[in-house]
Amino acid sequence: MTQDLKTRLDEATDRPTAFVPDLDHLLAAGRRRARSHFAVTIAGTVAAVAVAATAGAIALNQGGGSGPNVLPAPPAGQATSATPTTTTRCLDEAGQPSPKGADKWESMVTVKDKYGSSTVRRSAGQLAFCSEFSGKPTIVTQQVMLPRSSVWLMSVCRTDPSCTDIVTVFMGRLPANAVRVAVTPAGGGKPVDATTRKGFFAYRWIDVPDLSRPATARIYDSAGRELGHYRV
Amino acid sequence: MKTSAESEYVEFVTHHADRLCRTAYLLCGDWRRAEDATQEALIRLYRVWPRIQRKGGIGAYARKVVVSTTLDGLRPRSSREVVGGSTYFTATADPDDRIALAESRLVIVRALAQLPPRQRACVVLRYFDELSVDETAAALGCRPGTVKSQTTRALERLRAELAPSTLSDFAGHGG
Numbered sequence: 001m002t003q004d005l006k007t008r009l010d011e012a013t014d015r016p017t018a019f020v021p022d023l024d025h026l027l028a029a030g031r032r033r034a035r036s037h038f039a040v041t042i043a044g045t046v047a048a049v050a051v052a053a054t055a056g057a058i059a060l061n062q063g064g065g066s067g068p069n070v071l072p073a074p075p076a077g078q079a080t081s082a083t084p085t086t087t088t089r090c091l092d093e094a095g096q097p098s099p100k101g102a103d104k105w106e107s108m109v110t111v112k113d114k115y116g117s118s119t120v121r122r123s124a125g126q127l128a129f130c131s132e133f134s135g136k137p138t139i140v141t142q143q144v145m146l147p148r149s150s151v152w153l154m155s156v157c158r159t160d161p162s163c164t165d166i167v168t169v170f171m172g173r174l175p176a177n178a179v180r181v182a183v184t185p186a187g188g189g190k191p192v193d194a195t196t197r198k199g200f201f202a203y204r205w206i207d208v209p210d211l212s213r214p215a216t217a218r219i220y221d222s223a224g225r226e227l228g229h230y231r232v
Numbered sequence: 233m234k235t236s237a238e239s240e241y242v243e244f245v246t247h248h249a250d251r252l253c254r255t256a257y258l259l260c261g262d263w264r265r266a267e268d269a270t271q272e273a274l275i276r277l278y279r280v281w282p283r284i285q286r287k288g289g290i291g292a293y294a295r296k297v298v299v300s301t302t303l304d305g306l307r308p309r310s311s312r313e314v315v316g317g318s319t320y321f322t323a324t325a326d327p328d329d330r331i332a333l334a335e336s337r338l339v340i341v342r343a344l345a346q347l348p349p350r351q352r353a354c355v356v357l358r359y360f361d362e363l364s365v366d367e368t369a370a371a372l373g374c375r376p377g378t379v380k381s382q383t384t385r386a387l388e389r390l391r392a393e394l395a396p397s398t399l400s401d402f403a404g405h406g407g
Contacts, residue, residue: 002359005390008340009258009360019253021271023242030241030278034233 035228090121090130102128109197111204118169120200131169170194170217171202178227180220233282241281244290245274252294256302258356261341269302295361296371303349343393351386354379
């Protein structure tokens with residue numbers, strides 16, 4: 001009964017030439033759109049986390065808002081030069097604590113500094129992002145989930161009494177086709193390549209977070225083309 | 233996107249772009265806008281292609297994007313731009329010459345122009361793309377009951393618009 005309507009609709013769309021889009025233009029525009037969407041997603045997510053991390057860092061740095069910002073004095077009789085306790089924390093790709101023993105999984109990539117080390121570990125398809133550091137982890141531990149990648153900001157207060165600097169750990173899975181991650185820490189300076197190995201990357205740096213001069217990490221493919229960037 | 237996935241995307245575009253453009257034309261009544269909307273929809277499709285490929289239903293998703301892109305294009309971009317309505321649709325025949333209009337293929341397009349965009353989309357998807365009620369609801373992001381009621385109202389209005397023509401027997405079949 002509605003065949004007549006269909007016929008009319010078919011006739012109405014009849015025209016001598018079919019619509020053939022310019023495929024080159026379409027593909028170029030699609031790639032460009034995908035790249036910009038990737039960059040915007042990353043920038044937005046990381047910026048949100050950076051604000052949270054910085055706010056937490058400031059809160060910790062202020063120590064409740066009164067008095068000098070120093071760590072508690074050690075108990076009487078305890079040597080101040082005692083070696084601080086080493087702590088390892090591992091979180092999975094969803095930001096949840098990793099299973100027990102994750103800190104012993106196969107190391108994919110690791111970075112170290114004098115305050116500790118950070119390692120991406122893998123076992124049976126599961127990933128664990130582990131950070132080892134002296135002293136107690138702060139609450140300023142954030143994870144950023146990204147398309148095809150996962151970046152972590154695991155900021156810890158330095159163990160020295162001034163407690164002003166933040167160790168930021170930046171690690172995750174390299175996006176497809178990416179071979180290099182160049183990091184420019186907050187405050188500017190020359191970009192430094194993150195350590196990459198087995199499809200993962202990691203980089204640790206120590207600074208005082210400054211939102212007015214964000215850190216930037218740019219991801220490149222083997223041809224040197226930028227695939228996306230993070231601003232922290 | 234991987235080369236193989238991109239090849240499949242190109243193949244899909246090659247085979248379906250014209251049909252999607254025709255759907256867009258019936259929704260907006262202007263070939264140039266229909267081509268722009270189709271192109272925009274295909275670019276959007278590129279970005280999500282790997283995910284849609286995994287999930288399946290590429291054709292349905294593509295049609296959904298075309299419909300939303302085309303209907304978005306019908307919304308006025310500023311208070312000074314007037315789109316939609318019968319004046320928006322291209323018509324070459326003299327509107328006072330009913331015989332010429334009846335003979336023209338544009339008569340159905342002009343009748344569609346009288347419908348609100350949602351009702352127009354229901355008619356086009358149901359009777360041009362031959363989608364089921366459920367498929368139409370999925371494409372428009374509404375409930376099947378809404379599609380039925382909108383289609384029924386649309387057919388009633390089309391029958392009134394096209395009364396002098398031979399389309400008197402398709403009203404009342406929204407379901």
